[in-house]
Amino acid sequence: MLTNIVLDSLVTGLPLAPLTLGVYVVFRIRQDFDLTVEGSFALGAAVAAVLLVAVVHPFLAVVAGALAGAAAGAVTAALHLGLGIPVLLAGLIMSIGLFSVTLHVLTGPTVGLAGAETIFTVLGVTGDAGQVLVLAALVAAVLGAFALFLRTELGLALRASGAAPAMVRSQGVGDAQIVTLSLCLANLLAALRGALLVQVQGFADVNLGIGMFVAAIGAVLLGTLAVRPSGSRVLRIVAAVVVGTLTYRLVLVAALRFGLPAADLKAITALTLVAAVAVQRYGAATLGRAEPALPAAVRQ
Template structure:
Protein backbone atom coordinates (compact mmCIF):
# COMPACT_ATOMS: atom_id res chain seq x y z
CA UNK A 1 0.00 0.00 0.00
CA UNK A 2 2.71 2.47 1.02
CA UNK A 3 4.98 1.37 -1.82
CA UNK A 4 2.17 1.86 -4.34
CA UNK A 5 1.49 5.32 -2.92
CA UNK A 6 5.14 6.30 -3.26
CA UNK A 7 5.38 4.97 -6.82
CA UNK A 8 2.22 6.78 -7.90
CA UNK A 9 3.47 9.98 -6.31
CA UNK A 10 6.79 9.77 -8.16
CA UNK A 11 5.29 8.82 -11.53
CA UNK A 12 2.78 11.69 -11.43
CA UNK A 13 4.94 14.16 -9.51
CA UNK A 14 8.35 14.04 -11.17
CA UNK A 15 7.16 15.48 -14.52
CA UNK A 16 5.49 18.32 -12.62
CA UNK A 17 8.81 19.25 -10.98
CA UNK A 18 9.89 20.61 -14.37
CA UNK A 19 6.59 22.43 -14.88
CA UNK A 20 6.63 24.03 -11.43
CA UNK A 21 10.28 25.02 -11.89
CA UNK A 22 9.06 27.09 -14.82
CA UNK A 23 6.31 28.63 -12.71
CA UNK A 24 8.92 29.47 -10.06
CA UNK A 25 10.98 31.30 -12.70
CA UNK A 26 8.29 33.93 -13.16
CA UNK A 27 6.59 33.76 -9.77
CA UNK A 28 9.74 34.11 -7.64
CA UNK A 29 12.64 35.19 -9.87
CA UNK A 30 10.57 37.81 -11.70
CA UNK A 31 8.00 38.43 -8.94
CA UNK A 32 5.07 38.18 -11.34
CA UNK A 33 2.20 35.88 -12.33
CA UNK A 34 2.12 34.16 -15.72
CA UNK A 35 -1.09 32.26 -16.41
CA UNK A 36 0.17 31.27 -19.87
CA UNK A 37 1.46 28.08 -18.26
CA UNK A 38 -2.04 26.60 -18.20
CA UNK A 39 -2.24 26.94 -21.98
CA UNK A 40 1.39 26.12 -22.75
CA UNK A 41 1.17 22.95 -20.66
CA UNK A 42 -1.79 21.68 -22.69
CA UNK A 43 -0.23 22.84 -25.97
CA UNK A 44 3.07 21.11 -25.17
CA UNK A 45 1.23 17.91 -24.38
CA UNK A 46 -0.84 18.15 -27.55
CA UNK A 47 2.21 18.80 -29.74
CA UNK A 48 3.96 15.82 -28.17
CA UNK A 49 0.98 13.53 -28.77
CA UNK A 50 0.67 14.56 -32.42
CA UNK A 51 4.41 14.11 -32.94
CA UNK A 52 4.33 10.62 -31.43
CA UNK A 53 1.38 9.57 -33.59
CA UNK A 54 3.27 10.86 -36.62
CA UNK A 55 6.14 8.52 -35.83
CA UNK A 56 8.57 11.04 -34.35
CA UNK A 57 11.16 9.54 -32.01
CA UNK A 58 9.80 9.72 -28.40
CA UNK A 59 12.90 11.52 -27.12
CA UNK A 60 12.65 14.10 -29.89
CA UNK A 61 8.93 14.46 -29.13
CA UNK A 62 9.93 15.80 -25.71
CA UNK A 63 11.73 18.65 -27.43
CA UNK A 64 8.68 19.24 -29.64
CA UNK A 65 6.58 19.74 -26.52
CA UNK A 66 9.16 22.07 -24.99
CA UNK A 67 9.34 24.12 -28.21
CA UNK A 68 5.55 24.47 -28.36
CA UNK A 69 5.47 25.74 -24.78
CA UNK A 70 8.34 28.15 -25.43
CA UNK A 71 6.50 29.63 -28.43
CA UNK A 72 3.47 30.24 -26.22
CA UNK A 73 5.68 32.05 -23.72
CA UNK A 74 7.19 34.13 -26.53
CA UNK A 75 3.70 35.14 -27.67
CA UNK A 76 2.85 36.31 -24.15
CA UNK A 77 6.10 38.29 -23.99
CA UNK A 78 5.32 40.01 -27.31
CA UNK A 79 1.80 40.92 -26.15
CA UNK A 80 3.24 42.30 -22.92
CA UNK A 81 6.05 44.31 -24.49
CA UNK A 82 4.45 45.56 -27.70
CA UNK A 83 0.98 46.36 -26.35
CA UNK A 84 1.92 47.25 -22.79
CA UNK A 85 -0.43 44.61 -21.35
CA UNK A 86 0.62 43.45 -17.85
CA UNK A 87 2.09 39.95 -17.74
CA UNK A 88 -0.80 38.69 -15.60
CA UNK A 89 -3.43 39.85 -18.10
CA UNK A 90 -1.37 38.87 -21.14
CA UNK A 91 -0.95 35.39 -19.73
CA UNK A 92 -4.65 35.09 -18.98
CA UNK A 93 -5.56 36.11 -22.53
CA UNK A 94 -3.00 33.71 -24.00
CA UNK A 95 -4.19 30.79 -21.87
CA UNK A 96 -7.73 31.34 -23.17
CA UNK A 97 -6.57 31.62 -26.77
CA UNK A 98 -4.30 28.60 -26.49
CA UNK A 99 -7.31 26.43 -25.66
CA UNK A 100 -8.50 26.83 -29.25
CA UNK A 101 -4.99 26.35 -30.62
CA UNK A 102 -4.56 23.15 -28.61
CA UNK A 103 -7.91 21.83 -29.77
CA UNK A 104 -6.91 22.42 -33.40
CA UNK A 105 -3.57 20.70 -32.83
CA UNK A 106 -5.20 17.63 -31.30
CA UNK A 107 -8.18 17.56 -33.64
CA UNK A 108 -10.31 16.21 -30.79
CA UNK A 109 -10.69 16.98 -27.07
CA UNK A 110 -8.74 13.83 -26.13
CA UNK A 111 -6.21 11.80 -28.12
CA UNK A 112 -4.91 8.41 -26.99
CA UNK A 113 -1.40 7.08 -27.65
CA UNK A 114 -2.06 3.34 -27.77
CA UNK A 115 -0.74 3.21 -31.33
CA UNK A 116 2.38 5.25 -30.56
CA UNK A 117 5.72 4.45 -28.94
CA UNK A 118 6.92 6.37 -25.88
CA UNK A 119 10.19 6.58 -23.97
CA UNK A 120 8.61 4.47 -21.22
CA UNK A 121 7.64 1.48 -23.35
CA UNK A 122 8.86 -1.96 -22.30
CA UNK A 123 9.04 -1.43 -18.55
CA UNK A 124 7.01 -1.11 -15.40
CA UNK A 125 6.64 1.65 -12.83
CA UNK A 126 10.16 1.20 -11.45
CA UNK A 127 11.73 1.75 -14.86
CA UNK A 128 9.42 4.69 -15.47
CA UNK A 129 10.45 6.30 -12.17
CA UNK A 130 14.15 5.77 -12.93
CA UNK A 131 13.81 7.36 -16.39
CA UNK A 132 11.74 10.24 -15.03
CA UNK A 133 14.22 10.83 -12.23
CA UNK A 134 17.07 10.92 -14.74
CA UNK A 135 15.33 13.49 -16.94
CA UNK A 136 14.28 15.64 -13.99
CA UNK A 137 17.77 15.53 -12.48
CA UNK A 138 19.30 16.57 -15.80
CA UNK A 139 16.88 19.49 -16.11
CA UNK A 140 17.44 20.62 -12.51
CA UNK A 141 21.22 20.51 -12.88
CA UNK A 142 21.08 22.38 -16.18
CA UNK A 143 18.79 25.00 -14.65
CA UNK A 144 21.08 25.33 -11.62
CA UNK A 145 24.13 25.84 -13.82
CA UNK A 146 22.22 28.31 -16.01
CA UNK A 147 21.33 30.49 -13.02
CA UNK A 148 25.04 30.73 -12.21
CA UNK A 149 25.93 32.01 -15.67
CA UNK A 150 26.16 35.70 -16.53
CA UNK A 151 22.72 35.60 -18.17
CA UNK A 152 21.24 33.70 -15.24
CA UNK A 153 22.65 36.23 -12.79
CA UNK A 154 21.20 39.04 -14.91
CA UNK A 155 17.80 37.32 -14.88
CA UNK A 156 17.82 37.03 -11.09
CA UNK A 157 19.16 40.55 -10.61
CA UNK A 158 16.44 42.06 -12.79
CA UNK A 159 13.84 40.36 -10.61
CA UNK A 160 15.44 41.45 -7.35
CA UNK A 161 15.85 45.10 -8.34
CA UNK A 162 15.01 46.09 -11.91
CA UNK A 163 16.32 49.65 -11.54
CA UNK A 164 19.67 48.47 -10.19
CA UNK A 165 19.94 45.85 -12.93
CA UNK A 166 19.27 48.43 -15.66
CA UNK A 167 21.94 50.68 -14.21
CA UNK A 168 24.39 47.77 -14.63
CA UNK A 169 23.49 47.40 -18.30
CA UNK A 170 20.94 44.57 -17.98
CA UNK A 171 18.15 44.74 -20.56
CA UNK A 172 15.05 44.20 -18.44
CA UNK A 173 12.84 43.71 -21.51
CA UNK A 174 15.11 40.91 -22.76
CA UNK A 175 15.03 39.30 -19.32
CA UNK A 176 11.23 39.39 -19.38
CA UNK A 177 11.21 37.56 -22.71
CA UNK A 178 13.77 35.06 -21.44
CA UNK A 179 11.80 34.33 -18.26
CA UNK A 180 8.51 33.78 -20.10
CA UNK A 181 10.04 31.63 -22.83
CA UNK A 182 12.01 29.57 -20.32
CA UNK A 183 9.06 29.12 -17.96
CA UNK A 184 6.66 27.98 -20.65
CA UNK A 185 9.28 25.87 -22.38
CA UNK A 186 9.72 23.98 -19.12
CA UNK A 187 5.94 23.66 -18.84
CA UNK A 188 5.81 22.17 -22.34
CA UNK A 189 8.62 19.73 -21.53
CA UNK A 190 6.89 18.62 -18.35
CA UNK A 191 3.65 18.16 -20.26
CA UNK A 192 5.49 16.02 -22.84
CA UNK A 193 6.58 13.71 -20.03
CA UNK A 194 3.08 13.64 -18.55
CA UNK A 195 1.54 12.69 -21.90
CA UNK A 196 4.03 9.87 -22.40
CA UNK A 197 3.47 8.47 -18.91
CA UNK A 198 -0.33 8.65 -18.91
CA UNK A 199 -0.78 7.61 -22.54
CA UNK A 200 -3.04 10.41 -23.77
CA UNK A 201 -3.32 14.15 -24.25
CA UNK A 202 -6.35 16.22 -23.32
CA UNK A 203 -7.25 19.79 -24.19
CA UNK A 204 -8.12 20.49 -20.54
CA UNK A 205 -4.99 19.00 -19.00
CA UNK A 206 -3.52 22.41 -18.15
CA UNK A 207 -6.42 23.65 -16.00
CA UNK A 208 -5.26 24.30 -12.44
CA UNK A 209 -1.57 23.95 -13.28
CA UNK A 210 -0.67 27.46 -12.16
CA UNK A 211 -2.54 27.24 -8.86
CA UNK A 212 -1.03 23.84 -8.17
CA UNK A 213 2.44 25.13 -8.99
CA UNK A 214 2.20 28.15 -6.70
CA UNK A 215 0.85 25.96 -3.91
CA UNK A 216 3.70 23.49 -4.37
CA UNK A 217 6.31 26.26 -4.35
CA UNK A 218 4.93 27.71 -1.12
CA UNK A 219 4.78 24.25 0.44
CA UNK A 220 8.39 23.64 -0.51
CA UNK A 221 9.50 26.93 1.01
CA UNK A 222 7.67 26.09 4.23
CA UNK A 223 8.96 22.54 4.31
CA UNK A 224 12.65 23.26 3.79
CA UNK A 225 13.21 26.92 4.62
CA UNK A 226 16.93 26.39 3.90
CA UNK A 227 19.68 28.95 4.16
CA UNK A 228 22.73 29.29 1.97
CA UNK A 229 22.83 29.29 -1.82
CA UNK A 230 19.75 30.87 -3.38
CA UNK A 231 20.12 28.59 -6.41
CA UNK A 232 20.10 25.40 -4.35
CA UNK A 233 17.17 26.79 -2.38
CA UNK A 234 15.17 27.18 -5.59
CA UNK A 235 15.82 23.61 -6.75
CA UNK A 236 15.24 22.10 -3.31
CA UNK A 237 11.99 23.94 -2.65
CA UNK A 238 10.51 23.14 -6.06
CA UNK A 239 11.44 19.46 -5.83
CA UNK A 240 10.22 18.96 -2.26
CA UNK A 241 7.08 21.06 -2.69
CA UNK A 242 6.04 19.32 -5.91
CA UNK A 243 6.39 15.83 -4.50
CA UNK A 244 4.55 16.80 -1.31
CA UNK A 245 1.77 18.34 -3.36
CA UNK A 246 1.41 15.17 -5.45
CA UNK A 247 1.57 13.03 -2.31
CA UNK A 248 -1.42 14.92 -0.93
CA UNK A 249 -3.44 14.43 -4.13
CA UNK A 250 -2.43 10.79 -4.57
CA UNK A 251 -3.22 10.07 -0.93
CA UNK A 252 -6.61 11.72 -1.32
CA UNK A 253 -7.41 9.38 -4.21
CA UNK A 254 -6.16 6.39 -2.24
CA UNK A 255 -8.57 7.05 0.62
CA UNK A 256 -11.48 7.15 -1.81
CA UNK A 257 -11.87 10.83 -2.70
CA UNK A 258 -13.53 11.20 -6.15
CA UNK A 259 -11.19 12.41 -8.89
CA UNK A 260 -13.64 15.25 -9.58
CA UNK A 261 -12.77 16.73 -6.18
CA UNK A 262 -9.02 16.99 -6.79
CA UNK A 263 -9.27 20.59 -8.02
CA UNK A 264 -10.88 21.47 -4.71
CA UNK A 265 -8.02 19.77 -2.87
CA UNK A 266 -5.55 21.77 -4.96
CA UNK A 267 -7.30 25.04 -4.09
CA UNK A 268 -7.42 24.08 -0.41
CA UNK A 269 -3.71 23.23 -0.48
CA UNK A 270 -2.91 26.69 -1.88
CA UNK A 271 -5.06 28.39 0.76
CA UNK A 272 -3.33 26.47 3.54
CA UNK A 273 0.11 27.25 2.09
CA UNK A 274 -0.64 30.98 1.80
CA UNK A 275 -2.08 31.06 5.33
CA UNK A 276 0.95 29.21 6.69
CA UNK A 277 3.25 31.71 4.98
CA UNK A 278 1.32 34.55 6.54
CA UNK A 279 1.44 33.24 10.09
CA UNK A 280 4.64 31.18 10.08
CA UNK A 281 6.78 32.63 7.34
CA UNK A 282 6.14 36.34 7.58
CA UNK A 283 3.69 36.45 4.71
CA UNK A 284 3.94 36.00 0.96
CA UNK A 285 5.98 38.73 -0.71
CA UNK A 286 4.03 41.64 -2.05
CA UNK A 287 4.86 41.08 -5.66
CA UNK A 288 4.10 44.61 -6.75
CA UNK A 289 6.92 45.87 -4.52
CA UNK A 290 9.29 42.91 -4.57
CA UNK A 291 11.30 43.93 -7.62
CA UNK A 292 12.21 47.23 -6.00
CA UNK A 293 12.56 46.30 -2.33
CA UNK A 294 14.15 42.85 -2.12
CA UNK A 295 17.81 43.01 -1.02
CA UNK A 296 20.43 42.37 -3.66
CA UNK A 297 21.96 39.70 -1.39
CA UNK A 298 19.22 37.29 -2.47
CA UNK A 299 20.86 36.90 -5.84
CA UNK A 300 23.93 35.19 -4.42
Protein backbone atom coordinates in the same frame (compact mmCIF):
# COMPACT_ATOMS: atom_id res chain seq x y z
CA MET B 1 -0.56 0.81 0.57
CA LEU B 2 2.34 3.12 1.47
CA THR B 3 4.50 1.80 -1.37
CA ASN B 4 1.71 2.38 -3.88
CA ILE B 5 1.16 5.91 -2.58
CA VAL B 6 4.86 6.73 -2.91
CA LEU B 7 5.14 5.24 -6.42
CA ASP B 8 2.00 7.01 -7.62
CA SER B 9 3.26 10.29 -6.15
CA LEU B 10 6.59 9.92 -7.94
CA VAL B 11 5.11 8.86 -11.30
CA THR B 12 2.67 11.78 -11.35
CA GLY B 13 4.81 14.25 -9.39
CA LEU B 14 8.15 14.04 -11.20
CA PRO B 15 6.73 15.26 -14.55
CA LEU B 16 5.19 18.19 -12.62
CA ALA B 17 8.62 19.42 -11.46
CA PRO B 18 9.51 21.30 -14.70
CA LEU B 19 6.16 23.14 -14.57
CA THR B 20 6.74 24.04 -10.91
CA LEU B 21 10.20 25.29 -11.82
CA GLY B 22 8.77 27.42 -14.62
CA VAL B 23 6.16 28.94 -12.33
CA TYR B 24 8.88 29.54 -9.71
CA VAL B 25 10.82 31.63 -12.23
CA VAL B 26 7.95 34.06 -12.79
CA PHE B 27 6.21 33.83 -9.39
CA ARG B 28 9.17 33.91 -7.01
CA ILE B 29 12.06 35.34 -9.00
CA ARG B 30 10.21 37.84 -11.21
CA GLN B 31 7.47 38.49 -8.60
CA ASP B 32 4.62 38.16 -11.13
CA PHE B 33 1.98 35.77 -12.45
CA ASP B 34 1.92 34.14 -15.90
CA LEU B 35 -1.22 32.18 -16.74
CA THR B 36 0.19 31.24 -20.14
CA VAL B 37 1.62 28.11 -18.53
CA GLU B 38 -1.79 26.42 -18.51
CA GLY B 39 -2.11 26.82 -22.27
CA SER B 40 1.52 25.99 -23.04
CA PHE B 41 1.29 22.88 -20.85
CA ALA B 42 -1.60 21.53 -22.95
CA LEU B 43 0.09 22.68 -26.17
CA GLY B 44 3.31 20.86 -25.31
CA ALA B 45 1.34 17.70 -24.56
CA ALA B 46 -0.59 18.02 -27.83
CA VAL B 47 2.48 18.59 -29.98
CA ALA B 48 4.28 15.65 -28.40
CA ALA B 49 1.25 13.36 -28.76
CA VAL B 50 0.70 14.18 -32.42
CA LEU B 51 4.38 13.63 -33.21
CA LEU B 52 4.43 10.34 -31.32
CA VAL B 53 1.44 9.11 -33.32
CA ALA B 54 3.32 10.20 -36.46
CA VAL B 55 6.20 7.90 -35.35
CA VAL B 56 8.64 10.68 -34.47
CA HIS B 57 11.27 9.67 -31.92
CA PRO B 58 9.90 10.25 -28.39
CA PHE B 59 12.79 12.45 -27.27
CA LEU B 60 12.41 14.64 -30.36
CA ALA B 61 8.70 14.87 -29.61
CA VAL B 62 9.51 16.10 -26.10
CA VAL B 63 11.89 18.74 -27.48
CA ALA B 64 9.32 19.90 -30.04
CA GLY B 65 6.63 20.16 -27.37
CA ALA B 66 8.91 22.21 -25.13
CA LEU B 67 9.83 24.58 -27.97
CA ALA B 68 6.14 25.12 -28.72
CA GLY B 69 5.73 26.28 -25.13
CA ALA B 70 8.70 28.65 -25.46
CA ALA B 71 7.09 30.17 -28.55
CA ALA B 72 3.88 30.74 -26.56
CA GLY B 73 5.93 32.49 -23.87
CA ALA B 74 7.53 34.71 -26.51
CA VAL B 75 4.07 35.80 -27.72
CA THR B 76 3.07 36.63 -24.14
CA ALA B 77 6.23 38.73 -23.82
CA ALA B 78 5.40 40.50 -27.08
CA LEU B 79 1.89 41.34 -25.83
CA HIS B 80 3.35 42.68 -22.60
CA LEU B 81 6.21 44.66 -24.10
CA GLY B 82 4.59 45.73 -27.36
CA LEU B 83 1.09 46.63 -26.16
CA GLY B 84 1.78 47.37 -22.51
CA ILE B 85 -0.57 44.62 -21.31
CA PRO B 86 0.29 43.44 -17.78
CA VAL B 87 1.86 39.97 -17.68
CA LEU B 88 -1.10 38.59 -15.72
CA LEU B 89 -3.61 39.76 -18.33
CA ALA B 90 -1.39 38.85 -21.28
CA GLY B 91 -1.04 35.34 -19.85
CA LEU B 92 -4.80 35.04 -19.43
CA ILE B 93 -5.33 36.09 -23.05
CA MET B 94 -2.75 33.56 -24.23
CA SER B 95 -4.16 30.71 -22.15
CA ILE B 96 -7.57 31.31 -23.75
CA GLY B 97 -6.13 31.57 -27.25
CA LEU B 98 -3.94 28.50 -26.83
CA PHE B 99 -7.02 26.40 -26.13
CA SER B 100 -8.05 26.84 -29.78
CA VAL B 101 -4.48 26.32 -30.99
CA THR B 102 -4.26 23.06 -29.06
CA LEU B 103 -7.58 21.90 -30.50
CA HIS B 104 -6.22 22.46 -34.01
CA VAL B 105 -3.00 20.61 -33.20
CA LEU B 106 -4.95 17.64 -31.86
CA THR B 107 -7.60 17.93 -34.61
CA GLY B 108 -10.09 17.03 -31.89
CA PRO B 109 -10.42 17.07 -28.11
CA THR B 110 -8.25 13.98 -27.47
CA VAL B 111 -5.45 11.94 -29.04
CA GLY B 112 -4.56 8.49 -27.71
CA LEU B 113 -1.09 6.96 -27.86
CA ALA B 114 -2.14 3.31 -28.17
CA GLY B 115 0.63 1.50 -30.04
CA ALA B 116 2.89 4.56 -30.24
CA GLU B 117 6.45 4.48 -28.94
CA THR B 118 7.23 6.53 -25.84
CA ILE B 119 10.41 7.32 -23.95
CA PHE B 120 9.65 4.30 -21.78
CA THR B 121 9.17 1.78 -24.60
CA VAL B 122 12.26 3.08 -26.40
CA LEU B 123 14.31 2.48 -23.25
CA GLY B 124 12.63 -0.90 -22.64
CA VAL B 125 11.13 0.23 -19.32
CA THR B 126 7.97 -1.25 -17.86
CA GLY B 127 6.11 -0.79 -14.58
CA ASP B 128 5.87 2.18 -12.22
CA ALA B 129 9.32 1.64 -10.71
CA GLY B 130 10.98 1.76 -14.14
CA GLN B 131 9.03 4.87 -15.10
CA VAL B 132 10.12 6.54 -11.86
CA LEU B 133 13.78 5.89 -12.66
CA VAL B 134 13.48 7.32 -16.18
CA LEU B 135 11.50 10.34 -15.03
CA ALA B 136 13.88 10.97 -12.14
CA ALA B 137 16.85 10.96 -14.55
CA LEU B 138 15.15 13.32 -16.99
CA VAL B 139 13.97 15.70 -14.28
CA ALA B 140 17.41 15.66 -12.64
CA ALA B 141 18.96 16.62 -15.99
CA VAL B 142 16.49 19.50 -16.43
CA LEU B 143 16.98 20.78 -12.89
CA GLY B 144 20.76 20.42 -13.18
CA ALA B 145 20.82 22.39 -16.43
CA PHE B 146 18.63 25.07 -14.85
CA ALA B 147 20.92 25.30 -11.80
CA LEU B 148 23.94 25.75 -14.05
CA PHE B 149 22.11 28.43 -16.03
CA LEU B 150 21.32 30.37 -12.84
CA ARG B 151 25.05 30.51 -12.13
CA THR B 152 25.78 32.26 -15.44
CA GLU B 153 25.82 36.06 -15.79
CA LEU B 154 22.44 36.00 -17.51
CA GLY B 155 21.04 33.68 -14.85
CA LEU B 156 22.34 35.97 -12.12
CA ALA B 157 20.66 38.91 -13.85
CA LEU B 158 17.40 36.96 -13.97
CA ARG B 159 17.61 36.15 -10.24
CA ALA B 160 18.30 39.78 -9.39
CA SER B 161 15.68 41.24 -11.73
CA GLY B 162 12.71 40.80 -9.38
CA ALA B 163 14.32 42.27 -6.27
CA ALA B 164 16.78 44.77 -7.78
CA PRO B 165 15.82 45.73 -11.35
CA ALA B 166 17.83 48.96 -11.20
CA MET B 167 21.01 47.02 -10.47
CA VAL B 168 20.33 44.71 -13.41
CA ARG B 169 19.85 47.68 -15.75
CA SER B 170 23.10 49.19 -14.49
CA GLN B 171 24.87 46.01 -15.68
CA GLY B 172 23.60 46.59 -19.21
CA VAL B 173 20.83 43.96 -19.20
CA GLY B 174 17.52 45.37 -20.45
CA ASP B 175 14.13 44.79 -18.85
CA ALA B 176 12.71 43.53 -22.15
CA GLN B 177 15.43 40.90 -22.43
CA ILE B 178 14.83 39.60 -18.91
CA VAL B 179 11.03 39.58 -19.25
CA THR B 180 11.22 37.69 -22.54
CA LEU B 181 13.73 35.23 -21.13
CA SER B 182 11.67 34.52 -18.01
CA LEU B 183 8.41 34.01 -19.90
CA CYS B 184 9.98 31.82 -22.59
CA LEU B 185 11.78 29.75 -19.98
CA ALA B 186 8.69 29.33 -17.80
CA ASN B 187 6.53 28.20 -20.70
CA LEU B 188 9.21 25.95 -22.17
CA LEU B 189 9.33 24.14 -18.83
CA ALA B 190 5.53 23.99 -18.60
CA ALA B 191 5.28 22.49 -22.08
CA LEU B 192 8.09 20.06 -21.25
CA ARG B 193 5.98 18.84 -18.37
CA GLY B 194 3.06 18.29 -20.74
CA ALA B 195 5.23 16.41 -23.23
CA LEU B 196 6.43 14.08 -20.46
CA LEU B 197 3.06 13.56 -18.81
CA VAL B 198 1.34 12.59 -22.04
CA GLN B 199 3.76 9.66 -22.32
CA VAL B 200 3.01 8.59 -18.76
CA GLN B 201 -0.78 8.64 -19.09
CA GLY B 202 -1.01 7.56 -22.74
CA PHE B 203 -3.17 10.34 -24.17
CA ALA B 204 -3.36 14.11 -24.69
CA ASP B 205 -6.47 16.15 -23.99
CA VAL B 206 -7.23 19.78 -24.76
CA ASN B 207 -8.28 20.34 -21.13
CA LEU B 208 -5.05 19.03 -19.61
CA GLY B 209 -3.81 22.48 -18.65
CA ILE B 210 -6.84 23.52 -16.61
CA GLY B 211 -5.84 24.03 -12.98
CA MET B 212 -2.13 23.43 -13.61
CA PHE B 213 -1.17 26.99 -12.66
CA VAL B 214 -2.83 26.72 -9.25
CA ALA B 215 -1.28 23.28 -8.74
CA ALA B 216 2.19 24.65 -9.50
CA ILE B 217 1.65 27.66 -7.22
CA GLY B 218 0.67 25.27 -4.43
CA ALA B 219 3.82 23.23 -5.04
CA VAL B 220 5.98 26.38 -5.05
CA LEU B 221 4.49 27.58 -1.75
CA LEU B 222 4.93 24.17 -0.12
CA GLY B 223 8.51 23.97 -1.35
CA THR B 224 9.50 27.45 -0.20
CA LEU B 225 7.84 26.78 3.14
CA ALA B 226 9.88 23.60 3.64
CA VAL B 227 13.24 24.69 2.18
CA ARG B 228 13.03 28.50 2.31
CA PRO B 229 15.44 29.26 -0.55
CA SER B 230 16.82 32.75 -1.09
CA GLY B 231 17.42 34.39 -4.42
CA SER B 232 21.15 33.58 -4.32
CA ARG B 233 21.06 29.92 -3.30
CA VAL B 234 20.64 27.91 -6.46
CA LEU B 235 20.63 24.44 -4.92
CA ARG B 236 17.98 25.44 -2.40
CA ILE B 237 15.79 26.78 -5.21
CA VAL B 238 16.02 23.41 -6.97
CA ALA B 239 15.39 21.57 -3.70
CA ALA B 240 12.32 23.74 -3.01
CA VAL B 241 10.90 22.85 -6.42
CA VAL B 242 11.40 19.11 -5.94
CA VAL B 243 10.17 18.99 -2.32
CA GLY B 244 7.14 21.17 -3.06
CA THR B 245 6.15 19.21 -6.15
CA LEU B 246 6.38 15.79 -4.52
CA THR B 247 4.68 16.97 -1.31
CA TYR B 248 1.80 18.41 -3.29
CA ARG B 249 1.34 15.21 -5.28
CA LEU B 250 1.67 13.10 -2.14
CA VAL B 251 -1.24 14.99 -0.54
CA LEU B 252 -3.49 14.38 -3.57
CA VAL B 253 -2.51 10.74 -4.11
CA ALA B 254 -2.92 9.93 -0.42
CA ALA B 255 -6.36 11.58 -0.42
CA LEU B 256 -7.43 9.37 -3.33
CA ARG B 257 -5.94 6.23 -1.83
CA PHE B 258 -7.83 6.81 1.40
CA GLY B 259 -11.15 6.98 -0.40
CA LEU B 260 -11.66 10.65 -1.28
CA PRO B 261 -13.86 10.98 -4.39
CA ALA B 262 -11.96 12.25 -7.44
CA ALA B 263 -14.53 15.05 -7.74
CA ASP B 264 -13.17 16.53 -4.50
CA LEU B 265 -9.55 16.84 -5.67
CA LYS B 266 -10.03 20.46 -6.73
CA ALA B 267 -11.23 21.27 -3.22
CA ILE B 268 -8.13 19.57 -1.75
CA THR B 269 -5.94 21.61 -4.12
CA ALA B 270 -7.63 24.82 -3.02
CA LEU B 271 -7.31 23.95 0.67
CA THR B 272 -3.64 23.02 0.23
CA LEU B 273 -2.96 26.37 -1.44
CA VAL B 274 -4.79 28.31 1.29
CA ALA B 275 -2.96 26.37 4.02
CA ALA B 276 0.43 27.02 2.39
CA VAL B 277 -0.25 30.76 2.09
CA ALA B 278 -1.53 30.94 5.67
CA VAL B 279 1.47 29.11 7.12
CA GLN B 280 3.91 31.26 5.14
CA ARG B 281 2.18 34.45 6.22
CA TYR B 282 1.58 33.70 9.89
CA GLY B 283 3.69 30.67 10.79
CA ALA B 284 6.91 32.17 9.46
CA ALA B 285 6.11 35.45 11.23
CA THR B 286 5.76 33.57 14.52
CA LEU B 287 9.25 32.16 14.01
CA GLY B 288 10.58 35.62 13.24
CA ARG B 289 11.42 34.97 9.59
CA ALA B 290 8.35 36.13 7.73
CA GLU B 291 8.34 36.62 4.01
CA PRO B 292 5.51 37.54 1.65
CA ALA B 293 3.60 34.52 0.37
CA LEU B 294 2.44 36.40 -2.73
CA PRO B 295 4.26 38.73 -5.15
CA ALA B 296 3.98 42.44 -4.50
CA ALA B 297 2.07 42.86 -7.76
CA VAL B 298 -0.90 40.93 -6.37
CA ARG B 299 -0.71 41.87 -2.68
CA GLN B 300 -1.97 45.39 -3.30
